[in-house]
Amino acid sequence: xxxxxxxxxxxxxxxxxxxxxxxxxxxxxxxxxxxxxxxxxxxxxxxxxxxxxxxxxxxxxxxxxxxxxxxxxxxxxxxxxxxxxxxxxxxxxxxxxxxxxxxxxxxxxxxxxxxxxxxxxxxxxxxxxxxxxxxxxxxxxxxxxxxxxxxxxxxxxxxxxxxxxxxxxxxxxxxxxxxxxxxxxxxxxxxxxxxxxxxxxxxxxxxxxxxxxxxxxxxxxxxxxxxxxxxxxxxxxxxxxxxxxxxxxxxxxxxxxxxxxxxxxxxxxxxxxxxxxxxxxxxxxxxxxxxxxxxxxxxxxxxxxx
Numbered sequence: 001x002x003x004x005x006x007x008x009x010x011x012x013x014x015x016x017x018x019x020x021x022x023x024x025x026x027x028x029x030x031x032x033x034x035x036x037x038x039x040x041x042x043x044x045x046x047x048x049x050x051x052x053x054x055x056x057x058x059x060x061x062x063x064x065x066x067x068x069x070x071x072x073x074x075x076x077x078x079x080x081x082x083x084x085x086x087x088x089x090x091x092x093x094x095x096x097x098x099x100x101x102x103x104x105x106x107x108x109x110x111x112x113x114x115x116x117x118x119x120x121x122x123x124x125x126x127x128x129x130x131x132x133x134x135x136x137x138x139x140x141x142x143x144x145x146x147x148x149x150x151x152x153x154x155x156x157x158x159x160x161x162x163x164x165x166x167x168x169x170x171x172x173x174x175x176x177x178x179x180x181x182x183x184x185x186x187x188x189x190x191x192x193x194x195x196x197x198x199x200x201x202x203x204x205x206x207x208x209x210x211x212x213x214x215x216x217x218x219x220x221x222x223x224x225x226x227x228x229x230x231x232x233x234x235x236x237x238x239x240x241x242x243x244x245x246x247x248x249x250x251x252x253x254x255x256x257x258x259x260x261x262x263x264x265x266x267x268x269x270x271x272x273x274x275x276x277x278x279x280x281x282x283x284x285x286x287x288x289x290x291x292x293x294x295x296x297x298x299x300x301x302x303x304x305x306x
Contacts, residue, residue: 002149003029008101010086010146011124013153016203019124020084022151027080032120035079038072043085050093055100057109065110073106076119086146087127087138098142121146156201160194166202167193170209178296183213188223196229207266214295215262228259258293261286265295272297 002009003026011019020039027037045053052062056071072081083089089097100106101121107114123146132138156163167185175182185193198204208229216225247255261279268274276283290297 002026002151004031006120008120008146008148009122009151010129010149011122011151011153013124013126014155014201015126016201017153017155018202019126019153020082022153023080023082023084023122023124026122027082027120030080030120032079036076037080037082038076038119039082039084040072041084043088047090047093050089051096052109054093054097055106055108056111058111062110068108071106071108073100073117073119074115077117079119081119081121083121083123085125086123087125087129087132091137091139094139094142098139098145101142101145156198156205163194163198163205164190166205167209170206171213174210174213178213180213181219183216183219183221185221186223189221189226192223192226192229204266211262211266215258254293257289258295261289261293261295270297 009023009026011022013019023039024037027033040053042050052065052069052071054071054073056069056074057065059065059067083097096106100117104118105114105116127138129138129143129147133140133143156166164185167190168182171182174180193205193208200207212221212225261275264275264278268278272283272286276286279286281289287297
């Protein structure tokens with residue numbers, strides 16, 4: 001119902017629930033689908049750069065502005081702009097975004113000529129914006145402009161019936177990526193997945209499935225293969241008690257290193273440079289370790305610079 005209109009959509013949900021996927025689906029079902037979908041992560045861009053990112057700048061507007069640059073609103077003209085984590089935007093920038101929404105015009109940083117923009121605005125947040133408003137951290141007038149059509153994305157722990165569907169989806173996705181056959185889940189393993197609290201939501205589930213297709217040697221995933229999931233809701237770094245003979249110290253150390261590399265890779269979304277930095281090793285050494293443990297990189301080396 002919302003997608004074919006120009007109504008602004010505000011998507012609520014915890015980290016990792018799939019708010020961006022909701023925004024992309026709204027765009028894909030809209031009459032703007034042939035135009036650009038432009039994402040801006042408001043939490044990832046420093047406050048001093050966010051205005052230039054959104055509205056562009058003219059040459060000489062500030063130190064380092066060696067040429068004119070188009071802003072995200074201009075790039076999204078005729079399409080959709082997705083303001084992710086809007087609750088982390090500064091009050092100063094909020095005021096400028098509000099003006100764009102009200103007047104449908106904007107001017108680059110350091111410029112004087114105003115330009116008209118026609119971009120549908122979708123926004124998302126993991127914060128309680130009414131509380132942020134009461135605390136003076138978010139503009140009430142901007143909230144009412146954005147909150148035309150609210151969509152709430154529930155956390156994965158509140159929709160356990162979705163876990164098997166998502167697990168099969170991610171399993172098929174990684175099987176294609178790694179050139180392997182999809183593994184099956186036995187009923188007890190599915191029960192473990194559905195009972196787990198998933199503090200990282202769908203994003204964490206995706207990382208777990210990638211880990212399973214890499215590390216489980218057989219074609220069927222058993223509940224014992226999920227021993228690294230702590231039912232208190234937090235992944236364990238400690239080794240699960242083996243059902244067979246106790247491992248040697250060398251085997252236990254290798255198992256721990258492999259577990260730590262997989263977890264850090266998942267936390268860094270497959271970025272090898274950041275993973276090596278967090279683990280305190282050279283990237284070449286990390287590659288050697290991964291080859292030893294049979295772990296395939298999920299990203300190409302050149303993607304680390306993206």
